[in-house]
Amino acid sequence: MYLYGANGHCKVVLEIAELLNIPINGVIDKSPNSSSLFGYPIYKEIPKDCKNLFVSIGDNSIRKALVNQNSKYKYSSLIHPNSSISSRSKIGKGTVIMAGVSINSQVIIGNYCIINTNCSIDHECLIHDFVHISPNVALAGNVEVGEGTHIGIGSSIIQGIKIGKECIVGAGAVIIDDIPDGSTVVGNPGKIIKTKIIQDNND
Structure with missing residues (x-):
């Protein structure tokens, strides 16, 4: 396996691969700061x-x-071997699940997602492709997170909420209402402070 990207996130991913005894052939970075990373x-x-x-x-x-x-x-x-993943959940390709993560029954995690340290995803949540769930995030049951959305560190989302694609949920935000596509949301309770137009394409 080759890892693409040689910065801080790569270091965590690399160590997970090592714990899983997956051979790492090297790291790819177009503008590297050095010629090796942890000896690779x-x-x-x-x-x-x-x-x-x-x-x-x-x-x-x-x-x-x-x-x-x-x-x-x-x-x-x-x-990560120190995560708790329900056997009735599904994890897509290219996704990393980090240490301390809890994923409960019938959760679906899409492709190329980051499910970061110590976050909790409760029953029947749906996480679309290219989502980043930051450390210590708590998602209650039946939450849906759209493609390309970033859920900030320590934020909480109550049950049944639908968050659109390419949203940003700020650190520590508490989400109690649905969030439309392209929204930036901060605070407790979460308030939309900015919205961008999302291009509808198949890239």
Whole structure:
């Protein structure tokens, strides 16, 4: 496996791969700060022998662009052994589940997501592709999070809420109402402070 991206997020992903005894061939970064990371070589381009790739970049839009540019490779999920995952949940390809995460019954996690340290996702939640759920986030049951959305650290979302795609939920926000696409929401209770127009395409 090669990891694409050599910054802080990559370091956590790399250590999960090590814990799972997944061989790491190297790291790819177009503008590396050094020639190696934790003893693994850093390449500026994807090596020709690459078959299995993992995009280890925290930014949702950059991660999506890189996956779309490199769709021919195999992408596996990485699940930290110190996470609690219901056998009735589903985890998509290219997704990382970090330490201390709790995922309950019939949760569906999409492709290329980041489910970060110590977050809790309760029953029957639906997390679409390219979502980042930050550390210590709490999602109650039946919450839906749209593609490309970033849920900020320590935020809480009550049951049954639907959050649109490409939203930003600020750190510590408490979400008690549905959130439309492209919204930035902060505070307790959460209030929309900005909305962007979302392009409807299949990129």
